[in-house]
Amino acid sequence: MQPRRLDIIDAVEAVGLAGVGTEVFKAGGAEVAVGPGGTVIIAEAVDDLATSGVWNSETFRLLGPVPRAIAYRSLGPEVQLIHLFVRLEHGVLYLGEGHHMGSRWTDGELEDCDLWIDQPLSVEVLDRVRPPSTPTALPRLEWLEHVNGDRATALRLFVEGWHPAPAPAAESVAPSVPVPVALAEFYRLAEGRPQVLGVQNFICSAAELRTDDEGLLPFGYENQGGFEWFLDPSEDDPIVWTVECNGERQAERERLSGFLIQFSLFEAVMSAPYKAWSDPVPEPIADELTRGLRRVPLKTWMWPLYQMSFYVAPGLVVAEGRNEDDDEECYVSVGAVHRSLLRPLTDLGIQWRHFEG
Numbered sequence: 001m002q003p004r005r006l007d008i009i010d011a012v013e014a015v016g017l018a019g020v021g022t023e024v025f026k027a028g029g030a031e032v033a034v035g036p037g038g039t040v041i042i043a044e045a046v047d048d049l050a051t052s053g054v055w056n057s058e059t060f061r062l063l064g065p066v067p068r069a070i071a072y073r074s075l076g077p078e079v080q081l082i083h084l085f086v087r088l089e090h091g092v093l094y095l096g097e098g099h100h101m102g103s104r105w106t107d108g109e110l111e112d113c114d115l116w117i118d119q120p121l122s123v124e125v126l127d128r129v130r131p132p133s134t135p136t137a138l139p140r141l142e143w144l145e146h147v148n149g150d151r152a153t154a155l156r157l158f159v160e161g162w163h164p165a166p167a168p169a170a171e172s173v174a175p176s177v178p179v180p181v182a183l184a185e186f187y188r189l190a191e192g193r194p195q196v197l198g199v200q201n202f203i204c205s206a207a208e209l210r211t212d213d214e215g216l217l218p219f220g221y222e223n224q225g226g227f228e229w230f231l232d233p234s235e236d237d238p239i240v241w242t243v244e245c246n247g248e249r250q251a252e253r254e255r256l257s258g259f260l261i262q263f264s265l266f267e268a269v270m271s272a273p274y275k276a277w278s279d280p281v282p283e284p285i286a287d288e289l290t291r292g293l294r295r296v297p298l299k300t301w302m303w304p305l306y307q308m309s310f311y312v313a314p315g316l317v318v319a320e321g322r323n324e325d326d327d328e329e330c331y332v333s334v335g336a337v338h339r340s341l342l343r344p345l346t347d348l349g350i351q352w353r354h355f356e357g
Contacts (some may be wrong), residue, residue, distance in 0.1 A: 028063025166192030272335025
């Protein structure tokens with residue numbers, strides 16, 4: 001008999017839901033049983049980026065690798081029931097059914113898969129199946145003191161703090177054309193840290209730089225091709241031009257040295273392990289969110305419709321975008337290096353469109 005949601009049952013009984021002749025294997029620390037009656041996944045009650053388990057109130061994340069033949073039996077075109085459990089002290093807690101949201105495959109193996117939990121979990125249940133923890137160390141804010149003095153130092157300290165352990169890099173690639181010092185230093189910081197070049201929007205790789213017919217250098221672009229960023233490579237700290245696909249050109253409010261800090265802050269939000277973003281938020285609520293944070297002392301970052309400001313705390317970056325035509329509402333995106341940093345945001349009355357706290 002299928003358990004009711006939030007029932008605690010014996011693990012053997014849970015595996016039995018997959019039917020007779022199940023195949024059992026491990027995936028990211030979780031026990032997965034695949035059989036004629038469906039798939040059963042039993043995860044540990046942990047909160048670990050490298051371990052399968054409950055990700056947020058609506059998502060269960062299964063980490064592979066999982067061989068394609070096995071993965072297809074539970075995620076293939078012939079949909080099977082997927083039962084989600086978390087192991088507790090006295091049995092396994094039934095979360096309900098899981099439904100495929102998206103997955104990533106490499107060379108015939110399932111690398112990871114997000115499953116939608118059919119009924120969102122309450123904060124109380126989340127604390128049982130994904131016990132809260134406190135960070136041991138957080139990126140510091142010394143870089144902030146250099147923003148309006150030595151921006152190269154500010155950028156270096158921020159990048160090295162937010163992305164502290166570069167992977168072994170291939171041999172350095174010098175820019176294919178002469179570039180301002182700030183951009184050359186940015187490329188040096190990106191060695192072994194590919195995410196520094198962007199995960200939402202992108203700075204071009206050093207090897208692919210080419211000047212255009214006007215002598216300007218296109219050095220970055222929006223992910224869907226909506227605009228590009230240009231600069232004059234002959235200047236020490238040039239103006240950055242945002243050029244939209246229709247040819248309309250606007251000057252960024254900060255020159256290159258400040259722009260690269262803004263780009264890095266925004267991409268830190270987008271590449272953070274824990275994120276939250278909102279629907280339109282009334283200005284007073286956004287002000288309440290940022291009240292205890294430090295505003296990065298730069299002019300607002302240009303965006304097709306918004307004026308974007310950045311606010312920070314150790315391990316936390318908030319991007320606040322305001323529409324130039326609407327002073328009453330704004331959008332908030334948050335990136336954090338530890339889940340606990342998002343927890344206070346649940347008390348602000350914000351309707352989060354996506355929340356990983």
